[in-house]
Amino acid sequence: MTIRVIVVVLLVTVVCVLRPGQDSNLVSAQSRRPSREKSQPQTARYTCPMHPEVISAKRGKCPKCGMALRLVEDKVEAPATVTVAPAPSDSSSFSSARIPDVQVYDQNGKRLNFYSDLIKGKTVAINFIFTTCTTICPPLTATFRRVQQNLAELPLQVQLISVSVDPVTDTPERLREFAGKFKAGPGWTFVTGDKSDIDSLLQALEVAVANKTDHTPMILIGNDPAAYWTRAYGLTSPTLLVKVIAAAAERK
Amino acid sequence: MKKRGSLKGLLWLAILALPLPILCASWPVATAQNPLTLSESRGKQIYLQATSRSGKDILAYVGDESLEVPGSALACANCHGFDGQGKPEGGVSPSNITWEALTKPYGATRADGRRHPTYTERGLELAITRGLDPAGNRLLNVMPRYQMSQEDLADLIFYLKRLGKDRDPGISEDKIVIGTAIPATGPLAEMGQAVKAVTTAFFAELNSQGGIYNRHVELKFSETGETPAATRANLERFLKDEQIFAMTGALIAGAEKEIVPLLAQQEVPLIGPLTLNPQIGFPLNRQVFYLLSGVSEQSRALVHFAAKKPEPKNPVISVLYSHSEMNSNVLEAIKDQSKKDLLGPPQVFDYRAGQFDAVATIKQLSQTSPDVVFFMGSTEDLLSFMNEAEKLRWSPKIFLPGGSVGTQIFDAPVSFDGKVFLSFPTSPADQTAEGIKEFRTLAEKYKLPSRHLAAQISAYSAAKILVKALTLVGKDLSREKLIQVLEGFYEYPTGLTPAITYGANRRIGALGVYVVTMDLKGKQFVPAGGWVNLN
Numbered sequence: 001m002t003i004r005v006i007v008v009v010l011l012v013t014v015v016c017v018l019r020p021g022q023d024s025n026l027v028s029a030q031s032r033r034p035s036r037e038k039s040q041p042q043t044a045r046y047t048c049p050m051h052p053e054v055i056s057a058k059r060g061k062c063p064k065c066g067m068a069l070r071l072v073e074d075k076v077e078a079p080a081t082v083t084v085a086p087a088p089s090d091s092s093s094f095s096s097a098r099i100p101d102v103q104v105y106d107q108n109g110k111r112l113n114f115y116s117d118l119i120k121g122k123t124v125a126i127n128f129i130f131t132t133c134t135t136i137c138p139p140l141t142a143t144f145r146r147v148q149q150n151l152a153e154l155p156l157q158v159q160l161i162s163v164s165v166d167p168v169t170d171t172p173e174r175l176r177e178f179a180g181k182f183k184a185g186p187g188w189t190f191v192t193g194d195k196s197d198i199d200s201l202l203q204a205l206e207v208a209v210a211n212k213t214d215h216t217p218m219i220l221i222g223n224d225p226a227a228y229w230t231r232a233y234g235l236t237s238p239t240l241l242v243k244v245i246a247a248a249a250e251r252k
Numbered sequence: 253m254k255k256r257g258s259l260k261g262l263l264w265l266a267i268l269a270l271p272l273p274i275l276c277a278s279w280p281v282a283t284a285q286n287p288l289t290l291s292e293s294r295g296k297q298i299y300l301q302a303t304s305r306s307g308k309d310i311l312a313y314v315g316d317e318s319l320e321v322p323g324s325a326l327a328c329a330n331c332h333g334f335d336g337q338g339k340p341e342g343g344v345s346p347s348n349i350t351w352e353a354l355t356k357p358y359g360a361t362r363a364d365g366r367r368h369p370t371y372t373e374r375g376l377e378l379a380i381t382r383g384l385d386p387a388g389n390r391l392l393n394v395m396p397r398y399q400m401s402q403e404d405l406a407d408l409i410f411y412l413k414r415l416g417k418d419r420d421p422g423i424s425e426d427k428i429v430i431g432t433a434i435p436a437t438g439p440l441a442e443m444g445q446a447v448k449a450v451t452t453a454f455f456a457e458l459n460s461q462g463g464i465y466n467r468h469v470e471l472k473f474s475e476t477g478e479t480p481a482a483t484r485a486n487l488e489r490f491l492k493d494e495q496i497f498a499m500t501g502a503l504i505a506g507a508e509k510e511i512v513p514l515l516a517q518q519e520v521p522l523i524g525p526l527t528l529n530p531q532i533g534f535p536l537n538r539q540v541f542y543l544l545s546g547v548s549e550q551s552r553a554l555v556h557f558a559a560k561k562p563e564p565k566n567p568v569i570s571v572l573y574s575h576s577e578m579n580s581n582v583l584e585a586i587k588d589q590s591k592k593d594l595l596g597p598p599q600v601f602d603y604r605a606g607q608f609d610a611v612a613t614i615k616q617l618s619q620t621s622p623d624v625v626f627f628m629g630s631t632e633d634l635l636s637f638m639n640e641a642e643k644l645r646w647s648p649k650i651f652l653p654g655g656s657v658g659t660q661i662f663d664a665p666v667s668f669d670g671k672v673f674l675s676f677p678t679s680p681a682d683q684t685a686e687g688i689k690e691f692r693t694l695a696e697k698y699k700l701p702s703r704h705l706a707a708q709i710s711a712y713s714a715a716k717i718l719v720k721a722l723t724l725v726g727k728d729l730s731r732e733k734l735i736q737v738l739e740g741f742y743e744y745p746t747g748l749t750p751a752i753t754y755g756a757n758r759r760i761g762a763l764g765v766y767v768v769t770m771d772l773k774g775k776q777f778v779p780a781g782g783w784v785n786l787n
Contacts, residue, residue: 135340238317
């Protein structure tokens with residue numbers, strides 16, 4: 001009996017050992033990397049679209065899946081907390097000129113032009129929601145609500161905007177109900193509209209996604225007269241967001 | 253001997269050690285048949301809606317700064333899903349919180365490296381109220397901390413042990429219980445019998461072909477009562493006693509206001525009720541899916557039809573109606589649609605049923621010389637209106653929902669030839685050769701009555717839509733999934749009605765009408781344009 005048990009135990013161990021084995025391959029692949037990078041200029045790096053851990057200095061195929069490696073562009077990945085971008089380089093990448101003046105509707109069914117009625121001459125914070133989104137939108141909206149309350153105590157004029165990424169479902173009635181649930185105060189506009197208009201708006205604001213549940217908890221903060229725009233992660237502390245928004249509002 | 257002994261021991265070990273997970277896995281199936289206990293069902297309400305039957309507040313505190321939000325905005329099911337598996341969204345992946353997943357004997361290691369031992373009831377309480385896992389790690393900051401009474405928390409945990417395993421009523425391994433409601437007595441009794449016959453035949457045929465994924469459909473009937481209140485009471489008892497999963501083709505005309513909220517409250521889906529008065533106001537009753545436009549939607553489509561016509565531009569619309577609750581609803585629909593179609597507000601004239609004074613009405617009405625008169629009243633009143641108008645050589649266009657007229661409408665004065673426009677929510681043109689063949693085969697096989705064909709087609713199409721949706725949901729069936737699948741219906745051809753489309757905001761499958769006019773000499777209806785889409 002004991003012998004058989006031992007055999008079983010051994011089998012299990014073999015299975016367990018096999019797994020780290022794969023990982024160790026990966027480690028060795030990575031450990032080879034620095035020496036090659038030294039010989040090549042730092043700029044060009046290639047990676048597998050499916051296996052980001054595979055990084056090579058040369059074009060070629062992924063050792064794991066055989067896919068062609070793709071050039072990595074040097075872009076900064078969003079940190080987990082907040083992306084405060086005080087550098088003017090960021091504000092130059094996005095500007096008010098990009099925002100289309102599409103026709104939209106607010107939560108009361110009022111027709112508005114997105115840029116001229118909601119952005120022009122104002123400091124704004126924009127988030128992206130849909131009312132049937134139940135996972136991140138409620139905390140996102142609750143955070144926005146607190147931001148609105150905290151901003152009210154400061155001598156600043158900031159408008160909040162929530163743009164629906166699901167305009168087909170989100171009628172003004174639905175937006176009104178949603179706004180009511182989170183006790184949104186005046187100065188906070190919920191926006192929907194024709195799908196094509198909203199789609200072009202989302203494209204312009206660089207938040208368009210194919211699948212609405214993939215929408216990101218991003219907040220776009222802008223001071224239109226100062227031509228200053230920045231982005232923040234929405235699921236963070238309201239205090240931090242208020243700081244970022246206040247900094248944007250105080251820009252000249 | 254020794255060898256045999258060790259073999260026996262090994263066998264025992266095998267029985268003890270190996271099948272344990274298998275036993276555990278099969279155990280939920282055994283309990284799935286048990287209805288929820290009272291405390292589990294209270295817990296379910298907390299899980300789904302974060303409201304307590306005790307009436308006590310449930311509050312959620314979100315994020316590092318503990319934002320207070322009503323729990324109902326952040327119910328557990330929002331993120332963890334109806335089945336507890338978790339609904340990933342926007343980079344947040346809520347955990348699987350089924351009891352099996354939480355109580356894995358070896359605890360859990362998450363993708364981010366956070367480890368914790370297995371959950372216990374107490375551990376779960378801490379996770380819900382303080383946002384800590386059993387190792388004392390903080391949960392992701394999107395997971396709120398909830399404040400609720402000790403009793404509510406206990407109920408919730410009772411339910412969490414059943415989460416993902418509690419089936420909706422009327423579902424078992426080999427059976428789906430579907431209900432419908434028909435009048436047994438009164439003027440609609442015969443129609444009720446026709447509906448009963450076609451529905452019974454439809455599901456008998458389905459069962460003879462193997463049912464839906466090895467489940468046969470058990471069809472049950474409830475009787476509607478003499479008053480709406482009695483109908484509601486009957487149905488409430490029926491849903492409870494018979495454990496109805498969903499309903500189809502119920503004849504609820506006249507009791508819509510009682511039945512629709514009842515179904516919403518009991519969360520019983522109903523597909524294709526026979527009614528002229530769909531309840532589709534905001535907020536939507538998600539459970540009820542209609543086939544065709546009711547009188548209000550038909551009137552809207554007629555307004556839209558008038559607005560779209562090149563001549564006259566911006567037509568002036570008058571509404572003439574006899575007092576009734578339904579007509580008041582229709583009037584509101586006409587007003588609203590006029591606004592949407594950028595027409596002026598309609599002029600409204602009303603009268604009491606049975607007291608129509610054609611002469612006086614025409615005197616009043618003709619002064620404003622409307623292009624269109626919307627008429628909602630009896631066919632006799634309409635005829636006397638047209639006769640008096642003819643005397644004054646006045647013949648405005650008359651609009652009315654087609655379902656409400658009698659055949660004597662063809663006695664209208666000839667000056668109204670081609671001027672009376674009626675709406676029909678469906679037309680023979682919708683019936684495809686295949687659809688007709690399918691229905692005829694069923695009718696012959698089951699010797700269906702030849703009368704009340706429209707009602708039969710309605711009930712038949714409703715059952716067809718329901719079965720299509722049940723098939724699309726798959727074997728793992730729930731009411732919520734059924735509703736979600738129906739909301740995804742796009743241009744589904746029943747073969748006998750216009751194609752059916754539903755959506756998150758749309759509960760009328762064929763939202764539009766055919767407009768026909770009357771050829772008074774040939775005494776027949778003539779199409780006055782194709783399908784007027786209201787969407």
